[in-house]
Amino acid sequence: MVKRNATRNSILAITKADGSIITSVPDIAQEFVDFYTSLLGIEDQTRPVDDEVFHWGPSLTSELASNLYRAVTPAEVKTVVFQISDNKAPDPDGYTSCFFKKTWNIVGDLICRAVMDFFRSGRMLRQLNHTIIALVPKSEHSLSVANYRPIRVAM
Incomplete structure (x- = not known):
C-alpha cells in the first residue's frame, strides 16, 4: 500500500515543450525550475514605498x-504554541503541535529560547x-509541467 502510494505520488515522466520525454529525477526537477523561472522571472519585483503613505x-x-x-516572554510563547490546533500538519520532521504540547516540560525552554532569540x-x-x-x-x-x-x- 505504501509503495503504491509513493509511486502514485511520484512524477515519473514529463513531456518537454519540444515533445521529448524526460524520466530522470534531476531532469524533471530542472524542467520545473526552468518552467517557473521563465514564467515568473528571477528579478525582485518590489517597488519603492511612497513616504506620503505614512x-x-x-x-x-x-x-x-x-x-x-x-x-x-516565555509565557507568551507557550500561550501561542498551546493555541495551535493539535491537528495541524506536521513539520518536515514529522512532529505536530500536539507533540510539543505534550512534551513542553522537556522542550519548552528550548522553544522559548529559539523564539525569543529570533525576536x-x-x-x-x-x-x-x-x-x-x-x-x-x-x-x-x-504530462507537462504546465499541467x-x-x-x-510553509513549515
Missing part, C-alpha cells in the same frame, strides 16, 4: 508602538524556516 489614516499611539519593541536578533534557525512545494496534477494524466499546480506549504 501620513494617511491613523497611526499607532506611543504606547502601542513601544509594545511592538518589547521583548517576547532579539532577527535571525531564525534554518531548521524552523522551511517551505515545501507540492506539485498537484491538474488532471489524472498530467501541475504548485502548492506552497
Whole structure:
C-alpha cells in the first residue's frame, strides 16, 4: 500500500515543450525550475514605498508602538504554541503541535529560547524556516509541467 502510494505520488515522466520525454529525477526537477523561472522571472519585483503613505489614516499611539519593541516572554510563547490546533500538519520532521504540547516540560525552554532569540536578533534557525512545494496534477494524466499546480506549504 505504501509503495503504491509513493509511486502514485511520484512524477515519473514529463513531456518537454519540444515533445521529448524526460524520466530522470534531476531532469524533471530542472524542467520545473526552468518552467517557473521563465514564467515568473528571477528579478525582485518590489517597488519603492511612497513616504506620503505614512501620513494617511491613523497611526499607532506611543504606547502601542513601544509594545511592538518589547521583548517576547516565555509565557507568551507557550500561550501561542498551546493555541495551535493539535491537528495541524506536521513539520518536515514529522512532529505536530500536539507533540510539543505534550512534551513542553522537556522542550519548552528550548522553544522559548529559539523564539525569543529570533525576536532579539532577527535571525531564525534554518531548521524552523522551511517551505515545501507540492506539485498537484491538474488532471489524472498530467504530462507537462504546465499541467501541475504548485502548492506552497510553509513549515
